[in-house]
Amino acid sequence: MPRPKQRTPELAEQVLQAALRLLAAEGPAALTARRLADAAGTSPAAVYELFGDKAGVLRAVFFSGFEHLAQELGTPDPDAAGLDELHTLAQRYRTFIVAHPALSAIMFSRPFASFDPAPEEQAAGAAVRKRIVAAVKAAIKDGQLQGDAIDIAHAYVALIHGLAAAESSQRLGGSNATIQRRWNAGVGALLAGFAAS
Structure with missing residues (x-):
């Protein structure tokens, strides 16, 4: 299955949901760009583009x-x-x-x-x-x-x-x-x- 290329709000939500699943299953240490990308079916570059850095992902998790x-x-x-x-x-x-x-x-x-x-x-x-x-x-x-x-x-x-x-x-x-x-x-x-x- 090809990975999504567009940096859309839908993809951002996919990454956020992947972060919440990883967090629940494996704890905070699992929240790396590579793990998030794999879990969301995208690339680490897309994660960085959508959220900036790990703190950006944590910020989204915090709000959620x-x-x-x-x-x-x-x-x-x-x-x-x-x-x-x-x-x-x-x-x-x-x-x-x-x-x-x-x-x-x-x-x-x-x-x-x-x-x-x-x-x-x-x-x-x-x-x-x-x-x-x-x-x-x-x-x-x-x-x-x-x-x-x-x-x-x-x-x-x-x-x-x-x-x-x-x-x-x-x-x-x-x-x-x-x-x-x-x-x-x-x-x-x-x-x-x-x-x-």
Whole structure:
């Protein structure tokens, strides 16, 4: 099968999808121009032309990761109480991080010295931040939580990342029931700590 020659948006998407597959299967070390080209059915020259360098590929992966996380979190349920929504969001966020550890590392841990997200990359997570802060504000408005919404959102996300890291490294328990119980206890305790008196 001949390799595509045109540097099109479709080819860029093929390379991005190949990067996501390689990342999931083999981790960050697999993201070389040659491996990406082979996986996408194109040439290393096309990868360089489309993305500039490895940092350009990582930038595209970074943006894609936040788009996927925003989709995973979904849209607000207008009928859900604020705390119910926060419990739901915690489980969806958890599902994403545990299912995509290598992608999450690029999004949140910066495992490559060659990729330091610029302000426009940092803004990629805006939809995720807004979604979580909106749920916290709804819980405050409902009288379920009290405090600064941004402070609560930061503590909430930090807890989710910590629990997800423990789960991913098999340090949160030996059974699904135990892991879920500890998730419920952690998220419940954090939200109870901010509960309105």
